[in-house]
Amino acid sequence: MEITQETLDSLKYDASGLIPAVVVDDETGDVLMVAYMNKDSLADTVKTGKTHFWSRSRQQYWMKGESSGNTQEVQSIYIDCDVDTLVVKVTPAGAACHNGYRSCFYRKLNDAGEFEVVDTPLFDPDEVYGKK
């Protein structure tokens, strides 16, 4: 895949130079995660075919799966009407969530008005990220 410099420059980045990316499972259509890209990470995502982001909490450039091995192979990229949000369709190698779940959206609002876990983790994060 490729992206022209003109296209990269035409997108609307926020004051920190970031654009949110909704990462979707290409096969199931499930939303896996929402993370932020800067111009470099978007360019690398396109060039390498693996998702790259900018972590706002860690203030760090990262490739999804660099610690866990759970990379995401990019299938297609979409932009919205306001050119300020991306949808990236991927084939995930394992879980998207650092808590071990397939998707970061594993909690659903229940009848009691609280968010409740509705999925089962694929792995134990303490083992994968070496905290044990």
Place this chain on the structure above:
Amino acid sequence: MEITQETLDSLKYDASGLIPAVVVDDETGDVLMVAYMNKDSLADTVKTGKTHFWSRSRQQYWMKGESSGNTQEVQSIYIDCDVDTLVVKVTPAGAACHNGYRSCFYRKLNDAGEFEVVDTPLFDPDEVYGKK
């Protein structure tokens, strides 16, 4: 549907008091739009069963469909691991995009490295929003 005040208060809002919401078509799984909610609009979304947002560009509270009639009936709401992003699954009444498309993500990165329109609009926005 309901949401407790404690749950509302437990979410992570940004410096402007907003949380991004990924709106997904409950039937097809397609990402329709990404917009921002404040605590009030999330509460009203749950209470009324119709999506409500805060417009950053217009600095205005709005119900999706208040101008166009293209409301979104809420089916379920999910929160992510970091409690800073929502996924809202809806049954849409018509197009989500103010440009007349079913989804705001109607442009896909093509082989030339440019975003290309890959969908057909459902309506003429000039007619719906009364610019004609």
